[in-house]
Amino acid sequence: MSDTLSVRMDKKERDDIQRLFGKHISWGQVRYLRCAHLDVYERIRKGTTFNDAVTGDRFYDCFSSAGCFNVGRGNTAIMDTLRDALDDYDMGTHGILSGAKVAFATKLASLCPGDLNKVVLCASGADACAGAIKLAKGATGRNDVITTKKAYHGHEGFSLSANGKDYYKELFLPLMPGFHMVDFNDLEAVKRLAGKNIAAIVLEPVQGEGGIHVATKEYIKGLRQICDEHGIMLIFDEVQTGFGRTGTLWGMEQYGVLPDIMFTAKSISGGVYPNGAVVYREIAPLTSYVEANPLFHTSHGGGTDLGCVVSSAVLDYLVENKVWENAAKVGKRFKDGLNEIGKANPDCVKEVRGLGLMIGIEYKYEFIGALMADCLARQGVWAVFSGNAPQVMRFQIPITASMEEVEDLLRRIQAAVKAMRLYLIFLMPLARISFIRNLLDNVHVQIVAFNLIRDVEDFVRGLLPKKQEVKS
Numbered sequence: 001m002s003d004t005l006s007v008r009m010d011k012k013e014r015d016d017i018q019r020l021f022g023k024h025i026s027w028g029q030v031r032y033l034r035c036a037h038l039d040v041y042e043r044i045r046k047g048t049t050f051n052d053a054v055t056g057d058r059f060y061d062c063f064s065s066a067g068c069f070n071v072g073r074g075n076t077a078i079m080d081t082l083r084d085a086l087d088d089y090d091m092g093t094h095g096i097l098s099g100a101k102v103a104f105a106t107k108l109a110s111l112c113p114g115d116l117n118k119v120v121l122c123a124s125g126a127d128a129c130a131g132a133i134k135l136a137k138g139a140t141g142r143n144d145v146i147t148t149k150k151a152y153h154g155h156e157g158f159s160l161s162a163n164g165k166d167y168y169k170e171l172f173l174p175l176m177p178g179f180h181m182v183d184f185n186d187l188e189a190v191k192r193l194a195g196k197n198i199a200a201i202v203l204e205p206v207q208g209e210g211g212i213h214v215a216t217k218e219y220i221k222g223l224r225q226i227c228d229e230h231g232i233m234l235i236f237d238e239v240q241t242g243f244g245r246t247g248t249l250w251g252m253e254q255y256g257v258l259p260d261i262m263f264t265a266k267s268i269s270g271g272v273y274p275n276g277a278v279v280y281r282e283i284a285p286l287t288s289y290v291e292a293n294p295l296f297h298t299s300h301g302g303g304t305d306l307g308c309v310v311s312s313a314v315l316d317y318l319v320e321n322k323v324w325e326n327a328a329k330v331g332k333r334f335k336d337g338l339n340e341i342g343k344a345n346p347d348c349v350k351e352v353r354g355l356g357l358m359i360g361i362e363y364k365y366e367f368i369g370a371l372m373a374d375c376l377a378r379q380g381v382w383a384v385f386s387g388n389a390p391q392v393m394r395f396q397i398p399i400t401a402s403m404e405e406v407e408d409l410l411r412r413i414q415a416a417v418k419a420m421r422l423y424l425i426f427l428m429p430l431a432r433i434s435f436i437r438n439l440l441d442n443v444h445v446q447i448v449a450f451n452l453i454r455d456v457e458d459f460v461r462g463l464l465p466k467k468q469e470v471k472s
């Protein structure tokens with residue numbers, strides 16, 4: 001891979017993109033990204049990194065579009081598969097029989113534990129979430145669903161109703177009826193609600209957007225027991241925890257517990273072509289419901305021929321390279337390293353947690369999330385704080401990352417935390433005053449203040465020290 005960009009974007013082109021993005025998509029989004037130094041223009045996307053088309057700077061991609069690039073950015077095996085597939089396929093007519101669909105569904109079922117053998121092809125994570133909930137409701141004939149606070153399952157109908165953050169939901173009330181929100185890892189709360197009206201319990205084995213909260217083994221085992229006692233469908237959202245992210249192919253394998261239904265998306269197609277899937281156990285009443293209602297969940301973009309060809313290649317790549325083993329190995333070193341950084345900076349870092357290469361740092365205060373994203377970006381590390389918990393920075397680098405890259409990443413994070421301490425010298429005394437801390441934590445205040453800082457910085461940019469280059 002060459003270090004020189006074949007096409008470099010000049011400032012005018014960047015300004016035009018910003019202006020037109022603002023005009024036709026959203027000014028709010030432009031300001032939001034800029035305030036945390038997330039206004040990059042991805043150019044060369046390769047392995048664990050991408051280059052910014054404007055500055056040419058290379059960044060470690062620690063966001064991976066919230067877990068879409070497990071097999072690495074621009075993975076040549078997957079890109080070549082899509083290129084070749086375009087000779088023979090288009091999306092295909094949805095719902096009809098096809099070799100591409102069958103090949104993918106067969107492979108997916110063979111890689112899922114137990115009797116998770118039956119597949120519903122979907123278009124995205126939110127779509128798959130809706131499919132899973134509809135299946136549980138239809139098969140049980142019950143209406144209510146238990147979900148967890150801070151969870152993220154998507155932004156549409158059923159998935160939004162299952163979402164654990166009020167901010168996303170309150171503009172659209174009333175949402176779907178019968179959704180009950182409980183604290184994550186709180187088994188007693190589930191016991192209190194469990195009964196003949198509950199169709200399903202939906203949760204992520206590790207909450208991603210919620211701020212990297214790992215479910216305990218007792219919790220997951222307890223949920224299985226409650227579901228068995230009450231005829232409730234246990235549904236795992238494996239959109240982020242699937243495809244090797246946590247150190248096993250599926251997050252559920254960390255617990256040795258089989259859900260009745262799981263759904264997934266994102267890295268299902270290596271970040272190259274959208275796809276999604278619900279996988280459910282070959283048991284009544286799930287199978288009988290689907291046989292009686294084969295069109296209970298369908299869309300033109302669900303399980304396209306192109307998507308299925310790409311997803312089959314992703315599964316082959318993961319299995320041939322056992323990439324999840326790498327996630328477990330380098331993930332352990334990464335988490336240990338982050339813990340060392342955390343212990344050395346107790347005024348800034350509250351906790352480090354995660355599984356495999358799904359790791360989060362929780363900061364002391366929410367406002368540190370946006371500031372830290374900025375400090376990290378200056379060190380060539382592109383990391384994003386959690387949507388449902390801004391005080392938590394997620395690190396979800398592609399799971400193909402080498403040990404050498406992880407060591408380099410840790411050095412850069414250490415340098416970013418050092419820079420952050422300078423800000424904190426001024427901000428920490430102020431943050432102790434609750435009124436000021438509320439202001440600092442307020443996303444609107446952050447957007448105005450940090451954009452102002454960026455304006456000043458752009459002005460004096462030439463005087464600032466240059467970023468470290470990320471080696472290819």
Ligand SMILES: Cc1ncc(COP(=O)(O)O)c(C=O)c1O
Binds near residue numbers: 124152
């Ligand atoms: C755990 C989880 N579930 C569901 C979704 C929704 O997926 P999509 O964006 O493909 O609709 C996401 C997306 O961030 C997610 O992280």
